[in-house]
Amino acid sequence: MTVDSKLIEMSRRYGSDPDMVLAGGGNTSYKTKEYLTVKASGYPLSTIDDSGFVMLDRGRLKLMWHKTYADEENERETQVLTDLMASRRFGEVNRPSVESQLHDLFPYQYVLHVHPAKVNGLTCSIEGENWTNSRLAQQAVWVEATKPGYILAMTCQKISQEHQKTTGQFPKIMILENHGIFFSADTVDEIDQLVALVFDTIQEDLHTAPDFTKEPFDEPLVNQAHQILDKVFPENAIFFDRFHSLVELVADERSVQPIMKPFTPDHIVYCRHEPLFCTSQTLQATLEAYREKNAVLPRIILIQHLGMFSAAETAASAKVARDLFLDQIKIAYYARSFGGIKPMKSEHIEFIRNWEVEHYRAKMESKS
Structure with a gap:
């Protein structure tokens, strides 16, 4: 053809x-x-x-x-x-x-x-x-x-x-x-x-946009989190981010809500249906609780006051999850110019999570 x-x-x-x-x-x-x-x-x-x-x-x-x-x-x-x-x-x-x-x-x-x-x-x-x-x-x-x-x-x-x-x-x-x-x-x-x-x-x-200016971070806390994540993810498949708008979002339970639900099917396919939000002290326990609840590990881990870890089975999948969650953050800020965010409905999230079509797409793209 x-x-x-x-x-x-x-x-x-x-x-x-x-x-x-x-x-x-x-x-x-x-x-x-x-x-x-x-x-x-x-x-x-x-x-x-x-x-x-x-x-x-x-x-x-x-x-x-x-x-x-x-x-x-x-x-x-x-x-x-x-x-x-x-x-x-x-x-x-x-x-x-x-x-x-x-x-x-x-x-x-x-x-x-x-x-x-x-x-x-x-x-x-x-x-x-x-x-x-x-x-x-x-x-x-x-x-x-x-x-x-x-x-x-x-x-x-x-x-x-x-x-x-x-x-x-x-x-x-x-x-x-x-x-x-x-x-x-x-x-x-x-x-x-x-x-x-x-x-x-x-x-x-469009009058609102995220600020991706990198900010300094607490290296011992990042290393501590890495050690926990290294036990369940390959070492080369974990990425850490900390920038101005992200610090604003992960300040507390209330500030992080705009990015806790997916906006589109792509965010579910590549980042899972929800990220994990926790403190540095509760990372180990909440990671295990997430796996117990969902039968999978999170792709995005948001740690209060610290930043964001993107992790997956391979470096390529972790990078894609990172890119898509940064996209999620962009959408959250852009939506402020149009009355605020409107995430996907719960019934549509569940449909995507169980839809064979999206499982097939994710499988094909992981191969490539």
Whole structure:
């Protein structure tokens, strides 16, 4: 399969920009009348080539919009995945992005889907919807938080059709609460213009940002924490951070609350569903209690007055967890410009924690 060169160029350009994409987040696509070429699950956009895409039969995808699936979540998601896999063109072996239906929904040729912190400062805020309807009403639609996959696709279809009836045009921008943003157009140049429009408009109203200025730390306390973490994590897979805004956040139980719940599915996949917050004195006991409660160790350990440890089974996984939690902190500060934070709902957190699709994505990306 030879993939459209402009699709690959767009994918790599946005995928290589850490302000746009972190880890394996985001996806892209290009469509013709018959086929949708979409990023396969588990492939990073930054280095993607022909082998990282999968071609789907749009006729088969269309049938999925009119099919009735089971009400029970696990059964429904299994049925949807089966149909999605069956939509692959003969000979294709990659697993399509779970958001392939959403890509196919847009009537425009190119689609870019990303999860930038500045956009998610909006999507994870109390006033995000009102701001979108006020500042981008003609170009964009707001999609209230819902479970990803099939349910999200059906929700977006309904909202887009309503927008089209009102404005006469299918939306080119979808802003998804606690998730990210979709851009779609018939050319990559127009997608670039839409991205610039959204970021410039957000920037006009963005008045809060984290301060990443490094601060001195108590070396004996950091070494003490390291010794405890070294017993359960590889030595090279533990990272420590201490900077101005982080010190503010880990001052006490109240100040740390804005970053204790995930904002988007990516934060759950890479950082777990919650960090561990403790004191230097209680680290050992709370680490064991976390494992007892969750059957896994935390990826992010916040120590009161000290700072943040990122840890995992490998150095690569620990680094990704660190990057995503720094993203979480950015969102918490950006959201202050839009009425304050709005983390994911508990039911959506639990859905992601148990969703086979995200387990598969995490497994594929850990291999790469």
